[in-house]
Amino acid sequence: MGNYFDGKVALVTGAASGLGRGLCEALVQRGATVIVSDRDLAGAEALVAELGADHSSAQSLDVTDPDAVAAAVAAVVEHHGRIDLVFNNAGIAVAGQVQDVTPQMFKKVVDVNLLGAAYVTQATYAQMITQGSGHIVNIGSMYGLMPGVFQSAYVAAKHGLTGLTLSLAAEARERGVDVTLICPGYIDTSLFSSGTYEGKLDEAAARAAIPFPFIDVQPAVRTILAGVRRRRLIVAFPGYVRAGWTLTRISQVFFRWANARQFKKSLPQ
Numbered sequence: 001m002g003n004y005f006d007g008k009v010a011l012v013t014g015a016a017s018g019l020g021r022g023l024c025e026a027l028v029q030r031g032a033t034v035i036v037s038d039r040d041l042a043g044a045e046a047l048v049a050e051l052g053a054d055h056s057s058a059q060s061l062d063v064t065d066p067d068a069v070a071a072a073v074a075a076v077v078e079h080h081g082r083i084d085l086v087f088n089n090a091g092i093a094v095a096g097q098v099q100d101v102t103p104q105m106f107k108k109v110v111d112v113n114l115l116g117a118a119y120v121t122q123a124t125y126a127q128m129i130t131q132g133s134g135h136i137v138n139i140g141s142m143y144g145l146m147p148g149v150f151q152s153a154y155v156a157a158k159h160g161l162t163g164l165t166l167s168l169a170a171e172a173r174e175r176g177v178d179v180t181l182i183c184p185g186y187i188d189t190s191l192f193s194s195g196t197y198e199g200k201l202d203e204a205a206a207r208a209a210i211p212f213p214f215i216d217v218q219p220a221v222r223t224i225l226a227g228v229r230r231r232r233l234i235v236a237f238p239g240y241v242r243a244g245w246t247l248t249r250i251s252q253v254f255f256r257w258a259n260a261r262q263f264k265k266s267l268p269q
Contacts, residue, residue, distance in 0.1 A: 003030055003031055004030075004228070004229040005031055005225070006030060006031030006032070007031060007032070007033075008031075008032045008033070008084035008085055009032070009035070009076070009080045009082055009083055009084050009085070010027050010032045010034050010083075010084065010085035010086070010087065011035045011037060011073070011076055011083055011085070011086045011120075011124065012027070012034060012035065012036060012037060012086075012087040013037045013038070013063055013086075013087065013088055013090040013116070013120060014037075014038060014063075014089040014090030015034075015037050015044060015047070015087075015089065016036065016038035016040045016043030016044045016046075016047055017038075017040075017043060017189070017190060018187075019089060019139065019189055019217055019221070020038070020087070020089040020090070021047055021217075022217040022218060022220070022221040023089065023224070023225075024036050024047060024051065024056065025051065025221075026221045026225055027225075028051045028055045030225070032055075032084075033055055033056065033080065034051065034055065035056070035057055035058075035059050035076055036048055036051070036056055036058050037058075037059040037061045037072065037090075038059075038060070038090075039062050039090075041058060041059075041060040044058035044059065045058040057079075059072055059075070059076075063088075063112065063117070063119060064111045064112055064115065064116050064119075065119075066119045069119040069120055070119075072123075073120070073124055074123075077127055082127070082131055083127050083128065083131075084133070084134055084135065085134070085135050085137065086120060086121070086124040086134075086135075086136050086137065087137045088116075088117040088120050088136070088137065088138045088139060088161075090112060090116055090117070091112060091139065091191070092108065092112050092191075092195070092196075093109075093151075093154055093191045093194075093196070094106075094108075094109050094153050094154060094195060094197075094198060095150045095151055095154070095195060095196070095198070095201055095206045096150060096197060096198030096199045096201045097150060097198075097199050097201070098152045099199075100198040100199030100200075100201070101152060101153050101198045102198065105196060105198065106152075106156075109153040109156075110153065110156065112157075113154065113157035113158060114157040114158075114160040114161050114164070117138055117161055117164070118164055121136055121138070121164070121168065124136060125177065128172075128175070128176075128177045132176045133176050134176075134177045134178070135177070135179070135231070136165075136168065136172070136177065136178070136179050136180070137179075137180045137182060137228055138164070138165045138179075138181050138182065139184075139224075140158050140161050140165070140181050140182055140183045141158040141183060141184065142183050142184065142185050142236070142241040142244065142245070143155040143158045144158035144159050144161055144181070144183055145183050145236065145241070145244070145245045146244050146248040147248075149209070150201055150206065150209065161181075162181060162183075165179060165180075165181040166233075169233055178231045179233065180227060180233060180234075181233065181234045182227070182235050183234060183235065183236040183237075183245075184224075184236075184237055184238075184241065185212060185215060185237065185238055185240060185241045186212055186214045186215065187214065187215045187216075187217060187220045188214040188215060188216055188217065189217060192206065192207060212240050215237075215238060220237075223235065223237050
């Protein structure tokens with residue numbers, strides 16, 4: 001199969017830290033030219049300084065602004081002549097019981113996690129149609145495949161991203177464009193420490209509610225890129241995610257019971 005990433009131009013959003021940073025590092029190691037895109041321009045520039053300007057460049061981008069997204073994609077195409085890969089990785093988290101999540105926060109999560117990915121997808125997909133090739137990778141979540149307590153806004157946005165990705169895949173195949181949805185479990189990034197907690201829930205309580213070990217960034221990146229290289233439609237990992245996804249499809253009764261049990265166990269006193 002060779003090196004799928006060598007010589008390709010890759011745009012990564014939310015790239016200055018966490019999973020995005022890990023993806024940029026791995027892509028450069030595999031021979032890609034990477035656009036490190038993030039609202040935190042200083043963080044993006046610091047990463048480029050480490051990766052090397054010959055293989056990467058920094059870009060300030062707020063994915064919730066469709067005009068800014070269109071301009072950013074146009075700038076990449078003007079400079080490089082193409083976009084071969086896009087990783088829609090930008091995302092935020094909010095946790096809390098449904099009645100405690102404010103309308104403003106619900107909107108913000110959907111704006112970033114779903115609409116932001118949609119704007120970047122539309123802009124890059126148009127270019128890929130012109131090229132007749134490309135690969136769109138949407139970083140979803142296990143919660144795009146199953147329900148989860150204390151995460152109504154996040155789960156809603158990630159389910160929307162799942163629907164967007166699978167619908168796009170049906171169209172993109174005829175255009176020569178590959179599409180991959182990444183559905184990981186809990187990765188050890190700053191998503192929890194930088195997240196918003198509503199009502200009585202806090203970071204400690206949210207972490208205590210998780211019955212699974214966290215995945216280190218580097219193994220997660222290797223799994224993601226292996227799935228992308230194989231052009232898989234859905235990459236769900238680790239094993240507990242695949243098991244949960246199967247159980248969700250087989251028995252909604254089981255998941256209602258499991259979620260109710262987790263809710264009662266973790267409910268703040």
